Structure formats: structure tokens, C-alpha cells
Amino acid sequence: MKPQVDILVVGAGAVGATAALALRRAGYSVQVLDAGQPAPPAESADIDARVFALSPASIAWLETLRLWYVLAPRTQDYGGMRVWDAVSGSDIAFDAAALGLPRLGAIVENRAIVAAAQAALGDVEFGRSLVALDESVDAVCLHCADGDSLTARYVLLADGARSPGRAALGIQAPGRDYGGRAVVCHVQTASGHDQTAWQRFLPEGPVALLPLWDGRVSVVWSSTHAGADALLAMDDQAFSEALTDATAGQLGRLDTPTARHAFPLLRQTAERFTTGRCILLGDAAHVVHPLAGQGVNLGFDDARALLEAMPDPTRGLKPLARRRYERARRAELARMSLGIDALDRLFSTAHPALAAARGLGLHAVDVLDPLKRQFAEAALGIR
Numbered sequence: 001m002k003p004q005v006d007i008l009v010v011g012a013g014a015v016g017a018t019a020a021l022a023l024r025r026a027g028y029s030v031q032v033l034d035a036g037q038p039a040p041p042a043e044s045a046d047i048d049a050r051v052f053a054l055s056p057a058s059i060a061w062l063e064t065l066r067l068w069y070v071l072a073p074r075t076q077d078y079g080g081m082r083v084w085d086a087v088s089g090s091d092i093a094f095d096a097a098a099l100g101l102p103r104l105g106a107i108v109e110n111r112a113i114v115a116a117a118q119a120a121l122g123d124v125e126f127g128r129s130l131v132a133l134d135e136s137v138d139a140v141c142l143h144c145a146d147g148d149s150l151t152a153r154y155v156l157l158a159d160g161a162r163s164p165g166r167a168a169l170g171i172q173a174p175g176r177d178y179g180g181r182a183v184v185c186h187v188q189t190a191s192g193h194d195q196t197a198w199q200r201f202l203p204e205g206p207v208a209l210l211p212l213w214d215g216r217v218s219v220v221w222s223s224t225h226a227g228a229d230a231l232l233a234m235d236d237q238a239f240s241e242a243l244t245d246a247t248a249g250q251l252g253r254l255d256t257p258t259a260r261h262a263f264p265l266l267r268q269t270a271e272r273f274t275t276g277r278c279i280l281l282g283d284a285a286h287v288v289h290p291l292a293g294q295g296v297n298l299g300f301d302d303a304r305a306l307l308e309a310m311p312d313p314t315r316g317l318k319p320l321a322r323r324r325y326e327r328a329r330r331a332e333l334a335r336m337s338l339g340i341d342a343l344d345r346l347f348s349t350a351h352p353a354l355a356a357a358r359g360l361g362l363h364a365v366d367v368l369d370p371l372k373r374q375f376a377e378a379a380l381g382i383r
Contacts, residue, residue, distance in 0.1 A: 003124045005029040005141045006313060007361035008152040009024070010142070010165050010258075011357050012036075012124045013281030014052075014110060017117035017298035021065055027313040030152065032121060033142075034161070035129035041075055049261050050110040051218045053078075053197065053210060059106055059209045061300050062113070069114040072163030077103040079146070080196035086248070087180060087203065094159045104197070107218065110296075133278065140277045151317055155278045158299075161268070165285035169275055175268030176289070180205060181228040182290055183221045185260040186212060187243065190252025193217050198246055205265075207246050209254075217251065219243065220290055224362040226249060228262050265289055269333060273325050279317070287334050294336055305329055 008049075009020040014033035024030040029044075042048070054062075060306050062068045081104055084091030096104045113128060132143040133155065140155045157165035166173065193211035200207050205222030212218055221243070231239060240255040247254065268287045271278045282299030310317040311326040 002152050003153045004129075004341050005031045005150075006316070007031070007154050007156060008033065008140070008142055008150055009156045009158060010034075011158035011159060011160060011282075012114070012118055012121070012126075012283070013160070014113045014117065014296055015303060016156065017121060017124070018061070018065055018067070018300065019156060019158060019281055019303035019306065021117055021120050022307050022330075023310075025065075026307060026311060026334070031061060031152070032124045033128040033130070034124055034126050034151075038124070039114040039118055041117050045111075046258065046294070047186060047212055047214065047216075048111035048187070049110035049258065051210060051212070052108050052110060052113070054106050054108055055294075056101065056103070056105060057298045057304075058297045058300045058346060061304055065117075065120070066111070067116045067120065070119075071108055071112050073362060074109060074112050074213055076107045076195070076211045077236060078105060078107065078195050078197050078211050079103050080194065081302075082250075083199045083201070085201045087201075106195075107212060120176070127309070130164050130168060133364060135276050135278065137276075152257055153277065156281055157278060158281040159282045159284055161266070161283040161287045163280070165278070166270060166280060166284050170271050171270050171275075172296065173268040173270045175210075175266060177265070178222075178265035178289060180224045180265045181221065181262040183219070183228050183231045183262045185219050185383060186216045186258045187219055187254040187337050188216055188241065188256040189254055192246055193251060198247065198250055200250075202246060207243070217254070219254075219257075221246070222265055223292065232260055232262060237334055247359045269330075272326070273302075274322050277317075279322075279325075281306070285329070288333075297335060298336060301332065302329055327343050335343060353362055 007030045009032045046381040079096040081094040129145045135139040142150045198209040209217040241252045244313045274284045281302045309321040310371040
């Protein structure tokens with residue numbers, strides 16, 4: 001079969017749309033399909049319930065794509081991060097200036113990134129869902145639910161954690177169900193967020209407060225299924241009181257919560273990130289626990305690494321480069337995923353001996369600068 005385009009991208013979310021934009025600007029002919037509808041302009045609504053803590057590398061990626069200036073009015077830099085343990089009372093604080101950085105990262109709405117990237121592409125085909133894929137030696141044929149078939153040299157699957165494309169390829173994505181959900185919303189603070197990201201580890205899961213550009217904070221509160229059900233069932237006043245207590249009143253009273261939403265806490269990794277001519281990106285390839293806020297950063301890392309592996313449209317993605325890409329991304333994902341998993345296991349217990357040990361560990365990291373820098377680079381995705 002003769003390819004109609006160089007690359008078909010399935011999924012026009014944050015990772016898929018930015019990857020498509022980068023590859024198009026590198027000289028590839030790119031067609032983008034998405035089963036949903038266009039993202040509404042970010043400025044047309046309240047701050048999206050789903051926000052990302054972008055690493056410096058992800059910010060640089062968006063700057064390279066000339067999207068950052070569009071996003072800037074609705075972003076919030078943060079120069080500090082404080083993490084503390086509710087059981088042992090130990091804490092660790094990171095400061096951008098001490099690490100020689102202008103910022104540790106920035107909090108950005110998912111919808112803002114998606115809307116900006118889709119607008120820059122300009123020709124995303126919405127309402128088109130994939131039902132099957134056929135690979136040959138020199139092309140891929142993608143079959144859509146509307147009966148249409150499209151061919152390309154390569155297919156990028158960025159169609160989410162439940163990826164229909166991954167299923168069509170017969171690729172499994174085993175992992176771990178953490179047995180809980182994260183409840184998200186935005187709240188007002190009594191004392192302001194001080195351009196700092198806050199996270200407190202409770203025995204049932206961490207609660208994070210992420211600074212927003214309008215002065216509020218975004219809440220990501222991980223708990224058991226029963227705990228999440230209870231948080232969702234509370235009225236606004238009861239939820240505000242529970243949240244203020246859970247964060248030890250660090251930012252004063254937290255109130256006026258927006259509508260609360262919840263999503264499952266999972267870790268999953270596709271058995272393969274590539275086939276002969278198909279590449280999985282973002283959540284289609286891997287999902288990690290949100291406690292370190294690295295999910296979308298890993299997806300952007302996928303896109304950057306792929307662009308480095310196939311910089312020349314005349315050559316495309318050669319088998320050796322594809323294998324190197326797969327090995328590199330799996331190694332990075334394993335490091336981050338297993339590290340996050342270990343943190344969850346360590347902090348999700350109130351056992352006195354473990355609480356005392358992790359308290360000593362946090363203190364040691366906080367006072368030993370070289371160790372603290374290494375911890376920051378790993379935990380915050382600074383590299």
C-alpha cells in the first residue's frame with residue numbers, strides 16, 4: 001500500500017498535538033485524528049480542573065514550539081516546593097535559586113495546552129475514532145469507525161490510557177492498581193500560595209496544593225476508594241474543613257471549592273512502546289501515580305526523544321533508531337515509575353518504625369546539599 005502521508009497521529013491531546021506540531025515543523029507531512037471534539041479556548045471558561053506541574057524541560061519544549069507565549073497569561077511559575085510527612089513531622093524544602101534555576105516549574109491547565117496546540121495545527125480531524133490497524137513492510141493502514149481507511153509511513157498513538165490503538169495492536173499494559181482515586185478541585189486560600197507547591201503525605205495518600213495564576217490553589221488529594229467517596233459526598237463547608245485539617249492549615253483556611261472530580265490511581269506500562277511502524281506516546285504507553293506530577297512531562301519527553309530519533313523526513317524512523325528510542329524511554333519510565341511506586345509504598349503507612357525511618361531520611365536529604373540536589377532532579381524532573 002502507498003502511504004498518503006508520512007505520519008498519522010491518533011489523539012490530539014497535549015502530547016499528541018505537540019508531537020504532531022513538532023514533526024510537521026521538522027518537515028513531515030502529518031495528519032491528526034481525534035475521537036473527541038476541539039478543546040474550547042482556555043480564556044472562555046474557569047481554570048480547568050486538570051492541571052499539570054510542568055518541568056523546566058517541558059516548558060522549554062513548549063517554548064520551542066512557540067506555544068508558551070500563548071499559555072503564559074494562564075500559567076503560574078513556582079520557585080519553591082515543600083513536602084512534609086504527617087506522621088513523623090519531617091519535611092524537605094526545595095528552592096529554585098538554591099538549585100541555580102529561575103523556577104522549579106510551572107502550573108498550567110491541560111485545556112490551555114491542548115487548545116493552543118490544536119489551534120497551531122489548524123486541521124485536526126475531530127470525531128474520528130480508530131477501530132483497526134494493519135501494518136505492512138512500508139506502511140500502516142488505519143481503519144476508522146466511519147468506514148474510511150487511511151495509510152501512512154508511521155502511526156503515532158497518543159490516544160490515552162485506554163488506548164484503542166494499543167488494543168488494536170494487541171499490546172497489553174500491565175501495572176498496579178493503587179486501590180484509590182485522586183480528588184481534584186480548586187480552592188481559595190486565606191494566606192496565598194507564595195508561588196510554592198505544597199504536598200503533605202498522609203497514611204491514606206498525599207494531598208497536594210499547586211499554585212494557580214489567579215491566586216487560588218489546585219488540590220490533588222489521593223485517598224482510598226472509600227476516602228475519595230467521602231470527600232466527593234461532603235458539602236463545600238465540610239470539604240473545606242477536612243482539606244484545611246489535612247494540610248495542617250499551612251495556607252490558612254481553604255474554602256470555596258470548585259466542583260470536585262476524581263480519577264483512578266494506576267500505574268501501567270505497555271509491554272511495547274513500538275512495533276514496526278507504530279509508536280505509543282504519553283498515557284497510551286505509560287501511566288504513573290500523580291504524586292510527583294510527572295505524567296505529562298514523561299509524555300513530552302517521549303515526543304522530544306522521538307523527534308531526535310527521526311529528525312530527517314527522508315529517512316524516517318530507522319529500525320536501529322526505533323530500538324534505541326524504545327530502550328531509552330523504557331529505562332527512563334522504569335526509573336520514574338518505580339521511584340514513584342517506592343515513595344507511595346514508603347509513605348502510605350503509619351507504622352511507627354517506618355515513619356521514624358522515613359522521617360530521618362527526609363531530614364538527611366534536606367540537610368545534605370548534594371543528596372538534596374539529586375533528589376530534586378529526580379523528583380521534580382529538572383534534568
